[in-house]
Amino acid sequence: MVDPAADALSLPEDWPAHPDLSLSLNRMGSFDWDLDAGLMHMDEVALAVFDMDPAEYDGRPESLGRRVPPSESVRLDGMVAQALKNGSTHYGTYFRIRTRDGGLRWTHTQGFIRRDGNGRPHRIIGIVRDATQELAESASRREVDVERRRQTSVVESTTAALAHARTVQDVIDVLKDSHGLEHLGATSVVMGLLEAGRIHLVADGPEGSFVPGTRYTRVDENYPMSEVVRTLAPRFIESPEDFAGSYPLLWPHITHLGITAAAYLPLIAQARPIGALGLLYSDKNGFTPDERNVLVALGSSIAQSLQRAMLFEQEHDLAEGLQQAMLPRRIPDIPGAQVAVRYRAARLGRDIGGDWYDVIPLPGGRVGAVIGDVQGHDTHAAAVMGQLRIVLRAYAAEGHTPATVMARASVFLRELDTDRFATCTYMEVDLATGVVQVVRAGHVDPLLRDADGDCRRLPVPGALPLGLSAEFGALDYPVSVLELDPGQTLVLYTDGLVEQPGTDLDEGMQWLTALVRNGPADLRLLADQLCEVVDERGGDDDVAILLLRRRGGHAPQAGGRLRQHVAQNDPEALRSARHMIRAAVRAWGGQERSDEIELAADELITNALLHTDGGAIVTLRMLTGHERRLRVEVEDRSSALPRRRDADPSGLSGRGLLLVDRMADVWGVESRGGGKCVWCEFTLPDRSGEAREIRRDIGPVGPGNETGSRRWRS
Incomplete structure (x- = not known):
C-alpha cells in the first residue's frame, strides 16, 4: 500500500x-x-x-x-x-x-x-x-470550404467596414486594411479618382511601388485605369505577358514587383464613372468566374461608399466655409488685452451649427466680448447666427448698456420670424479699470483663470435665451459686475466644449476647469490645447472659444465710460453699481477723493430710486480737457427737477443734495427725453499722482451762486 x-x-x-x-x-x-x-x-x-x-x-x-x-x-x-x-x-x-x-x-x-x-x-x-x-x-484542414466562404463573404465584410467611412481617406484606409482584400490574395491596391478628364492617383501600395509620372494621367492614355473608365467595363489581366503586351508604358516600371495578374475595376455611381480600382497579385494566374463576380460586386460597393464620402467632404467643406464666413475675419488688436479665439466644427455629421464669437472695440478703452450659440445644426442656424452677430455688434457699438444690448438682440431675433433661439454671454470690459459688466442669456457660465494659473467658475446670474425672453416679455437682463486684475483671463466657450454624452454639465465644467488650470500660460497655446481635446474627443456639436486676458500697465484713457442700470428693489444691482464706482475711481487715480465720489454717487442713486417710479442708470466717465475730471451721471424717468433744501434737524431727509453740493466741484441737472439726468464732477489729481489743489468753500451755495469753485447748473 x-x-x-x-x-x-x-x-x-x-x-x-x-x-x-x-x-x-x-x-x-x-x-x-x-x-x-x-x-x-x-x-x-x-x-x-x-x-x-x-x-x-x-x-x-x-x-x-x-x-x-x-x-x-x-x-x-x-x-x-x-x-x-x-x-x-x-x-x-x-x-x-x-x-x-x-x-x-x-x-x-x-x-x-x-x-x-x-x-x-x-x-x-x-x-x-x-x-x-x-x-x-x-x-x-478546411481549405476548400474556407475558399468558398472567402469568396462569398468578401463583399459583405468590406461593405460593413465601408459603412463607417466618412471621407475618401477613410475609404482608402478600409481598402488597405480590409481582411476581405487580403483573403483575395491581392498584393497591393491602387485607386484613382476622375477629375476634369484626368485620373488622380489617390492610393498606391506597397511602399516603393509608385510609378513616377502617373499621379495624374489622361483618360485617353494607354493605362489600365484609363481603359476601364473609358469603357466602363472591368479589365482582368491574367498573366505577365498579358500585362506587358497590353500596357507597354506601365509594365517596365512594375516588373520588379513580381506581378502575375491584376484586376482593374471601374468605380461607377449613378451610371457615371468616378474613378477606378486596381488589385495587383503576385501569386495568381487567371480568375475564375466566381472570383470575377465577387470583384465586380466589390467594385460596385466601393463606388457607392466613395461617392458618399466625396459628397460628404464637399458638403462639409461648403458648410464649414459658410460658418467661417459668418465669423469675424480677423480679431482687432486691443490695447491692454490679449485675445485668442478658436472655432471647431463638429466631427460627426456634415451640418454646421450656430456657434459664434466676437470682439468689439468700444470707445474709452473698453471692449465687448461675445460668445453665443444659435439653436440647431444646419445652414439656417448659421444664417441666423450671422445676422444676430451683426446686430449685437451694432447695438454695442452704438453705446447701449450690456443689458440693453441683450434685450434689443432678443427682440431682433424674435422679429426674424424664426423658430430658433440663442444662448449668449456678453461682457463689456473696461481695460483701464478692470471693471467687467456681464450679461448672460441662458448660456454656460464663464471661467476665470488667475495669473498664477488657478481657475474657477464664475456663477453669473442670467435670464432667458435670446428670442425666448422677447417671446415671454422677460427682457430685464441682470448685470453682474466683477473686477479683472492684470494677468487674469476670462474663458468664454459654447456648451459643445463641456457637454458630453453620459455626463452632466457640472462634471463637464469641473473637467474644463481642471484642463484650463493645468494648461499652458500662453493664451494661444491654451486655445490650441482646448481645440486638440475637442478634435480627439469628436462629437456632434460645434465649439467656439474666446479667451481674453487683461494686460498690466494699461493707462486709463480720457473719455472712458462705465454704465450700470439699477432697478428699484434690486439690492444686488445697487451693490454692483457701488462696486463699479469704487473700482473705476481707484483705476482712474482718484483715491484721494474716493470717499467723496462714492458718497455723492450713492446719494444721487438713492434719490432716484426713492423719488421716482423707475430705476436709475448710473454712468461714470472721464472728461477730456486741460484737467482730469470724473463725471457721475444718474438718469431716471421723472421730469421733476430736484431742489436743494435745508434739512430739518429732527428729520432724516433733505441732506442728499446738500452733501453732493458740498463734496462735488460742480453739479447740475439736464432734461433728457422722458426724464432727467442729475450729474456731478470731481477734479482728480494729474497723472503723475500729485494732487491738484482744490479750493474748498463751506459757505452756503445754491442756484445762481458761483461762490468758490463749486457751482450748480441746470
Whole structure:
C-alpha cells in the first residue's frame, strides 16, 4: 500500500502550477478592464501579444488602437457594445493586429463581464492570445470550404467596414486594411479618382511601388485605369505577358514587383464613372468566374461608399466655409488685452451649427466680448447666427448698456420670424479699470483663470435665451459686475466644449476647469490645447472659444465710460453699481477723493430710486480737457427737477443734495427725453499722482451762486 505522505514528498514544490504560470507558458495574456474608470490593465504577456512595449502603454484602451486596423476596431467595438447591452456575461472573437513591422497576425480574445446588482456592467476580465498557428492549421484542414466562404463573404465584410467611412481617406484606409482584400490574395491596391478628364492617383501600395509620372494621367492614355473608365467595363489581366503586351508604358516600371495578374475595376455611381480600382497579385494566374463576380460586386460597393464620402467632404467643406464666413475675419488688436479665439466644427455629421464669437472695440478703452450659440445644426442656424452677430455688434457699438444690448438682440431675433433661439454671454470690459459688466442669456457660465494659473467658475446670474425672453416679455437682463486684475483671463466657450454624452454639465465644467488650470500660460497655446481635446474627443456639436486676458500697465484713457442700470428693489444691482464706482475711481487715480465720489454717487442713486417710479442708470466717465475730471451721471424717468433744501434737524431727509453740493466741484441737472439726468464732477489729481489743489468753500451755495469753485447748473 502506497503511503500518501511519502508520495506527496515526491511531487514538485510548485505543483500544482499557478494559473498565471499556466497562462504565461501557453502565451495567453490577461486583462482587467475597469469600465467606470476607463482603464485597462494588461499583463506583460498580453502586451507581447499586441507587440507592444510595457513602457508604451498608459493603461487606456485607446492606446491599443494603433495595433488594431480600423476595420477590425469597428467590428470589435460593435461586438463588445452588443454584449454589454444585451446582458451577456461572456464574449469571444478572433481579430487581427498589426505588428511593428507592418504585418498582420490573428489574435483571439474572450472576456467575462461583471455586473452590479442592477445589471450595469462595470468590469471585464479576460484573456488574449496569439491565434495565428491555430487558424493556419484550421485553414489547412478546411481549405476548400474556407475558399468558398472567402469568396462569398468578401463583399459583405468590406461593405460593413465601408459603412463607417466618412471621407475618401477613410475609404482608402478600409481598402488597405480590409481582411476581405487580403483573403483575395491581392498584393497591393491602387485607386484613382476622375477629375476634369484626368485620373488622380489617390492610393498606391506597397511602399516603393509608385510609378513616377502617373499621379495624374489622361483618360485617353494607354493605362489600365484609363481603359476601364473609358469603357466602363472591368479589365482582368491574367498573366505577365498579358500585362506587358497590353500596357507597354506601365509594365517596365512594375516588373520588379513580381506581378502575375491584376484586376482593374471601374468605380461607377449613378451610371457615371468616378474613378477606378486596381488589385495587383503576385501569386495568381487567371480568375475564375466566381472570383470575377465577387470583384465586380466589390467594385460596385466601393463606388457607392466613395461617392458618399466625396459628397460628404464637399458638403462639409461648403458648410464649414459658410460658418467661417459668418465669423469675424480677423480679431482687432486691443490695447491692454490679449485675445485668442478658436472655432471647431463638429466631427460627426456634415451640418454646421450656430456657434459664434466676437470682439468689439468700444470707445474709452473698453471692449465687448461675445460668445453665443444659435439653436440647431444646419445652414439656417448659421444664417441666423450671422445676422444676430451683426446686430449685437451694432447695438454695442452704438453705446447701449450690456443689458440693453441683450434685450434689443432678443427682440431682433424674435422679429426674424424664426423658430430658433440663442444662448449668449456678453461682457463689456473696461481695460483701464478692470471693471467687467456681464450679461448672460441662458448660456454656460464663464471661467476665470488667475495669473498664477488657478481657475474657477464664475456663477453669473442670467435670464432667458435670446428670442425666448422677447417671446415671454422677460427682457430685464441682470448685470453682474466683477473686477479683472492684470494677468487674469476670462474663458468664454459654447456648451459643445463641456457637454458630453453620459455626463452632466457640472462634471463637464469641473473637467474644463481642471484642463484650463493645468494648461499652458500662453493664451494661444491654451486655445490650441482646448481645440486638440475637442478634435480627439469628436462629437456632434460645434465649439467656439474666446479667451481674453487683461494686460498690466494699461493707462486709463480720457473719455472712458462705465454704465450700470439699477432697478428699484434690486439690492444686488445697487451693490454692483457701488462696486463699479469704487473700482473705476481707484483705476482712474482718484483715491484721494474716493470717499467723496462714492458718497455723492450713492446719494444721487438713492434719490432716484426713492423719488421716482423707475430705476436709475448710473454712468461714470472721464472728461477730456486741460484737467482730469470724473463725471457721475444718474438718469431716471421723472421730469421733476430736484431742489436743494435745508434739512430739518429732527428729520432724516433733505441732506442728499446738500452733501453732493458740498463734496462735488460742480453739479447740475439736464432734461433728457422722458426724464432727467442729475450729474456731478470731481477734479482728480494729474497723472503723475500729485494732487491738484482744490479750493474748498463751506459757505452756503445754491442756484445762481458761483461762490468758490463749486457751482450748480441746470
